[in-house]
């Protein structure tokens with residue numbers, strides 16, 4: 001396609017926020033994409049000069065496109081999101097303006113589910129903490145590592161039983177776990193038992209797995225009350241979005257023994273992680289790596305570009321999101 005500078009009037013693709021370097025390179029090289037400046041003054045000047053030329057914005061769950069930015073892009077037709085979660089993009093504002101939004105579902109389900117299971121095992125069996133124990137030379141000095149908790153045959157409850165929740169549940173079924181879930185709506189034909197509320201779900205399980213979409217519909221769904229219901233023998237695993245959990249209440253429970261442990265791949269204010277958690281061996285902290293494999297990120301990149309190509313050539317997106325009636329991804 002045109003290279004930057006040759007057909008300035010046709011530069012209609014905008015990168016919003018940082019993206020995988022190879023994707024960013026392709027956008028610049030093959031689509032002559034602009035990159036939205038980060039500093040406010042430059043950004044405003046850029047939008048005044050070029051905002052009306054932009055028809056497609058490519059972003060990620062990290063950044064997204066809000067209503068203000070949509071206002072500055074009057075000819076925007078699509079927001080193309082790298083990632084399955086699109087809670088940083090204002091989907092209602094997009095719908096109201098006739099702007100399509102796409103994400104990258106399915107291609108990351110297996111890796112995120114693998115991460116959830118790994119995180120659960122690590123949290124309950126203390127593998128990361130045991131590794132630190134060995135590296136610190138404590139084994140010969142302090143003896144055997146304290147006993148931990150069994151993973152197989154536990155009762156696991158899911159907040160959100162969408163594609164990812166189902167893939168985790170399927171894996172844990174092979175571990176002999178008993179699965180239950182809470183979802184805004186009961187999932188038709190699900191073999192798992194349904195709990196009418198998060199508190200009810202948390203009361204009946206050993207492990208609570210958060211696999212719901214982020215955003216306003218699920219904010220703070222795992223509340224202080226839910227964590228209390230999970231209790232001092234219970235574990236929380238979150239591979240979804242930090243916003244789904246009341247993080248202050250979670251930290252308090254972990255520090256005070258109100259929970260047995262937690263495995264967290266996501267936080268409310270990434271990349272910030274509450275300092276209080278650093279000293280706790282019953283907590284496993286991951287830097288949002290759920291989908292972070294070479295294979296899955298390549299597949300996400302390819303699907304992002306398929307959406308962009310399709311939109312630019314036909315006006316249609318390949319994997320458009322719908323306002324979910326069920327808050328699960």
Ligand code: 8YV
Nearest residue numbers: 060061062082083084085291
């Ligand atoms: C990505 C994710 O790392 O897909 C998602 O929703 O959280 C991760 O796969 C992230 O969105 C990329 O910014």
